[in-house]
Amino acid sequence: MRVTVVGAGYVGLVTAVCLAEKGHNVICADLDREKIDKIRLAIPPIHEPGLEELLRRNVGTRLVATTSLHNAVVDSDVTLIAVGTPFDGNAIDLGQIRRAAANIGTALRNTSTYHLVVVKSTVVPGTTDEVVTPILEAASGKKAGPDFGIGVNPEFLTEGEAVKDFMYPDRLILGGMDDRTIDTLAALYSPFNGVEQLRTNNRTAEMIKYTSNALLATAISFSNEIANLCSALGGVDVVEVMRGLHLSKYLSPILPDGSRSVAPITDFLWAGCGFGGSCLPKDVKALIAHGKRAGHPMSLLEAVIRVNEHQPHQLLALLRRHFRSLKGIRVAVLGLAFRPGTDDMRESPAIPIIKELLAAESEIKAYDPAASHQAAKAIRSQHFALCDDLVQAMTDVDAIMLVTRWEEFRRVPELLAQLRPQPVFIDGRRMLDKRTIARYEGIGL
Numbered sequence: 001m002r003v004t005v006v007g008a009g010y011v012g013l014v015t016a017v018c019l020a021e022k023g024h025n026v027i028c029a030d031l032d033r034e035k036i037d038k039i040r041l042a043i044p045p046i047h048e049p050g051l052e053e054l055l056r057r058n059v060g061t062r063l064v065a066t067t068s069l070h071n072a073v074v075d076s077d078v079t080l081i082a083v084g085t086p087f088d089g090n091a092i093d094l095g096q097i098r099r100a101a102a103n104i105g106t107a108l109r110n111t112s113t114y115h116l117v118v119v120k121s122t123v124v125p126g127t128t129d130e131v132v133t134p135i136l137e138a139a140s141g142k143k144a145g146p147d148f149g150i151g152v153n154p155e156f157l158t159e160g161e162a163v164k165d166f167m168y169p170d171r172l173i174l175g176g177m178d179d180r181t182i183d184t185l186a187a188l189y190s191p192f193n194g195v196e197q198l199r200t201n202n203r204t205a206e207m208i209k210y211t212s213n214a215l216l217a218t219a220i221s222f223s224n225e226i227a228n229l230c231s232a233l234g235g236v237d238v239v240e241v242m243r244g245l246h247l248s249k250y251l252s253p254i255l256p257d258g259s260r261s262v263a264p265i266t267d268f269l270w271a272g273c274g275f276g277g278s279c280l281p282k283d284v285k286a287l288i289a290h291g292k293r294a295g296h297p298m299s300l301l302e303a304v305i306r307v308n309e310h311q312p313h314q315l316l317a318l319l320r321r322h323f324r325s326l327k328g329i330r331v332a333v334l335g336l337a338f339r340p341g342t343d344d345m346r347e348s349p350a351i352p353i354i355k356e357l358l359a360a361e362s363e364i365k366a367y368d369p370a371a372s373h374q375a376a377k378a379i380r381s382q383h384f385a386l387c388d389d390l391v392q393a394m395t396d397v398d399a400i401m402l403v404t405r406w407e408e409f410r411r412v413p414e415l416l417a418q419l420r421p422q423p424v425f426i427d428g429r430r431m432l433d434k435r436t437i438a439r440y441e442g443i444g445l
């Protein structure tokens with residue numbers, strides 16, 4: 001099929017390159033000329049394992065990149081919208097969606113065959129039918145249904161594992177206004193043999209995405225609330241509590257051969273310094289705001305956000321136990337990305353932690369295997385220095401804070417053992433064995 005993907009961000013670019021790899025002819029369209037120039041040279045504009053190889057294989061043959069959305073749509077059968085949907089503090093900001101829909105609609109004036117428009121961005125239930133469809137109809141002068149179809153196909157990929165997640169999805173949610181729309185969407189995904197598909201209407205498809213993210217966010221805040229109580233009670237370590245919880249047959253059923261099948265949700269039932277990224281925080285907030293508008297306040301999810309926003313500060317509270325004042329204290333922050341495997345720092349817990357350290361006039365050194373270039377843009381202070389490697393970050397500091405679960409940080413105990421005097425080590429992810437570090441502090445300990 002001839003496919004246009006609008007938006008070449010984390011979701012759009014991965015979608016475009018993976019659909020090309022699966023045999024479709026894909027045009028990747030973005031307003032950002034710098035991104036498009038890089039894609040044309042098969043240089044990934046984001047850090048994502050496997051992306052470069054797929055770009056090299058497909059750019060110039062089945063994948064082309066352009067800033068001209070109009071021509072791309074006219075030359076396609078299907079257009080996927082994968083632009084950003086941030087939260088503006090009050091509600092979901094549909095500005096990028098509205099502009100993309102208006103541009104696609106204008107291009108649809110010049111198409112002579114049935115075209116399918118699919119919303120892949122995460123949008124609150126009702127957006128596609130009530131916002132996107134009227135914009136497309138007005139701009140195209142055509143009617144949704146007979147002239148073009150409109151569907152919703154939410155994306156569940158995780159940054160850092162995006163290519164693998166897209167190529168081997170756990171489900172395909174095919175939302176559509178009618179059977180023709182859903183059938184066309186199913187044809188787009190026909191190279192994904194054997195993946196379970198759920199055919200539904202647009203609103204339900206939109207709601208499935210929010211429900212999935214809200215559950216994961218709830219699991220994380222639940223674990224963090226339990227962790228904070230463990231700390232307050234004393235004599236209880238949340239790591240053991242969570243291990244005991246994971247042994248429940250609901251989370252790790254015992255198989256006939258006596259082994260256990262551990263449910264991946266257990267990864268979210270683990271104490272830490274909170275969730276971040278471009279999805280969970282904004283999606284939960286958008287759903288809460290949408291619930292309020294619908295006359296249904298969501299008190300559980302409000303608490304999930306409250307716990308999460310407080311959680312990064314728990315690390316500072318642990319640090320303050322060791323120093324009368326944080327002024328002039330030299331602190332190494334290990335990890336800046338919101339999760340390992342990505343360079344994305346959007347809503348990373350590292351940001352409030354660094355801001356609070358700067359406000360307290362600490363001297364900060366930071367190291368991240370992938371996100372340094374993002375940090376250089378996001379944080380500018382003479383008291384904040386980026387390091388090239390882990391050893392440099394850990395040298396000559398009074399305290400070390402682990403914020404992101406990068407595998408590389410497993411080396412920390414061995415490196416710490418060589419340091420005199422020993423800095424305080426604060427494990428914001430409960431990643432390392434407390435018995436291997438002299439001055440260990442951790443969430444939920």
Ligand code: NAD
Pocket residue numbers: 006007008009010011012029030031032035069082083084085096099100103120121122123155156157158159278279
């Ligand atoms: P992003 O900010 O990385 O990328 C959005 C891209 O859209 C940008 O490159 C921007 O220049 C481009 N753009 C905006 N308006 C445009 C227009 N009118 N025409 C052409 N290009 C335009 O965003 P993202 O992280 O890829 O997220 C995209 C959507 O997918 C969001 O709704 C997000 O919630 C959802 N989502 C994201 C993830 C994730 O892990 N990032 C996972 C699942 C779903």
